[in-house]
Amino acid sequence: xxxxxxxxxxxxxxxxxxxxxxxxxxxxxxxxxxxxxxxxxxxxxxxxxxxxxxxxxxxxxxxxxxxxxxxxxxxxxxxxxxxxxxxxxxxxxxxxxxxxxxxxxxxxxxxxxxxxxxxxxxxxxxxxxxxxxxxxxxxxxxxxxxxxxxxxxxxxxxxxxxxxxxxx
Amino acid sequence: xxxxxxxxxxxxxxxxxxxxxxxxxxxxxxxxxxxxxxxxxxxxxxxxxxxxxxxxxxxxxxxxxxxxxxxxxxxxxxxxxxxxxxxxxxxxxxxxxxxxxxxxxxxxxxxxxxxxxxxxxxxxxxxxxxxxxxxxxxxxxxxxxxxxxxxxxxxxxxxxxxxxxxxx
Numbered sequence: 001x002x003x004x005x006x007x008x009x010x011x012x013x014x015x016x017x018x019x020x021x022x023x024x025x026x027x028x029x030x031x032x033x034x035x036x037x038x039x040x041x042x043x044x045x046x047x048x049x050x051x052x053x054x055x056x057x058x059x060x061x062x063x064x065x066x067x068x069x070x071x072x073x074x075x076x077x078x079x080x081x082x083x084x085x086x087x088x089x090x091x092x093x094x095x096x097x098x099x100x101x102x103x104x105x106x107x108x109x110x111x112x113x114x115x116x117x118x119x120x121x122x123x124x125x126x127x128x129x130x131x132x133x134x135x136x137x138x139x140x141x142x143x144x145x146x147x148x149x150x151x152x153x154x155x156x157x158x159x160x161x162x163x164x165x166x167x168x
Numbered sequence: 169x170x171x172x173x174x175x176x177x178x179x180x181x182x183x184x185x186x187x188x189x190x191x192x193x194x195x196x197x198x199x200x201x202x203x204x205x206x207x208x209x210x211x212x213x214x215x216x217x218x219x220x221x222x223x224x225x226x227x228x229x230x231x232x233x234x235x236x237x238x239x240x241x242x243x244x245x246x247x248x249x250x251x252x253x254x255x256x257x258x259x260x261x262x263x264x265x266x267x268x269x270x271x272x273x274x275x276x277x278x279x280x281x282x283x284x285x286x287x288x289x290x291x292x293x294x295x296x297x298x299x300x301x302x303x304x305x306x307x308x309x310x311x312x313x314x315x316x317x318x319x320x321x322x323x324x325x326x327x328x329x330x331x332x333x334x335x336x
Contacts, residue, residue: 069274071254078250086239086246105284106237109277113293113301116273125281133281135303 025065029117032059035142039154040161044080045120047088047161049154053145055136056095056103056124058088058157067118070110085120091160092124098156099149101126111137193233197285200227203310207322208329212248213288215256215329217322221313223304224263224271224292226256226325235286238278253288259328260292266324267317269294279305 028046036048036059044064050057062081067073073081089106096103103124110120123136131139145153196214204216204227212232218225230249235241241249257274264271271292278288291304299307313321 069257070250070276071257071274075251078254079247082238082246082250083243089237089239105279105281106239107277107279107281108238109275109279109303111273111275111277111303113273113275134306135277135279138302 023063023065026063028061029115031115032061032119040158042084042087042161044077045084047084047091047157049157050121050123051142051145051150053099053143053149054130054140056092056099056101056153056157057136058092058122060084060088060120060122062118064118068112068116069118072118081120085122087161088120088122089124091157092122094156094160095153096124096126098152107135109135109137191231191233194231196229197283199283200229200287208326210252210255210329212245213252215252215259215325217325218289218291219310219313219318221267221311221317222298222308224260224267224269224321224325225304226260226290228252228256228288228290230286232286236280236284237286240286249288253290255329256288256290257292259325260290262324262328263321264292264294266320275303277303277305 028048032048035052036050038046039049039058040047042060045060045062048059048061050059060081062073062077064073064077070078070081085108089108092106093103104127105125107123107125108120109123110118112118121137125132125136127133130143196216200216203220204218206214207217207226208215210228213228213230216227216229218227228249230241230245232241232245238246238249253276257276260274261271272295273293275291275293276288277291278286280287289305293300293304295301298311
């Protein structure tokens with residue numbers, strides 16, 4: 001079982017390291033780099049922040065080689081994933097608070113029709129957002145974060161994911 | 169802890185009863201009746217079959233009063249939910265097979281922007297379906313099942329949910 005250790009001293013800034021190594025054969029699909037940025041590493045999942053200021057939006061990618069569906073995870077990893085989805089929900093809420101847009105509803109989705117590597121979207125929603133009440137996927141055009149917004153979003157998300165935040 | 173008993177003799181036909189009572193204060197939102205039909209009862213969730221022949225589509229509704237988000241469930245119920253999501257995925261695949269349209273990808277979503285009572289969609293997708301590669305929610309018009317299709321879908325889904333199918 002993986003230890004849920006606190007981030008080691010010297011860990012990459014802004015990167016909540018809890019496991020030092022990737023499983024053999026696992027790497028994130030390069031497609032994720034186009035729309036999101038690496039944010040943190042949880043016991044099971046890499047966490048990425050979607051580069052879209054319209055919605056506080058995290059992506060969890062379990063570090064399990066070949067996984068495409070939830071059923072491809074072992075039971076223990078499915079339980080870890082559920083825990084990390086809840087943690088990502090706290091982080092998405094924290095981003096909303098940090099940007100002055102408190103969150104009304106979380107949307108969680110595992111789709112993968114375009115990028116089949118198993119990944120879970122955790123998106124914070126408000127009735128005044130750009131897609132409400134529909135889903136966010138494929139809707140409208142991405143709105144870039146300003147540098148200040150991006151920094152505030154990352155700081156808030158990492159604080160929520162880590163509880164004890166690291167300086168970033 | 170709830171027992172995962174096999175369906176009792178005399179249980180309602182087509183209703184995989186594993187718990188006899190609803191928790192105090194819980195009832196499914198009446199909005200679900202408009203688009204879906206009761207299918208089965210799993211240890212945590214009521215399972216409904218969406219009345220839309222375009223997609224094999226199940227809805228899981230945890231019988232937990234007041235729950236709107238995954239974080240509102242106790243950890244044990246979150247683990248049950250993950251198990252039931254996987255079972256519902258098997259059932260959605262089984263519907264696709266029964267209707268001659270084997271499934272390429274499962275989509276799992278907990279949105280609730282319109283009906284906030286916690287519920288999870290489990291939808292089977294194919295590259296030739298009516299919404300691919302986008303999400304299914306809010307897309308196009310519902311296509312009714314024929315009576316024969318609906319019977320085949322229910323039978324296949326119940327067989328997959330129950331493993332030991334009941335006569336329906």
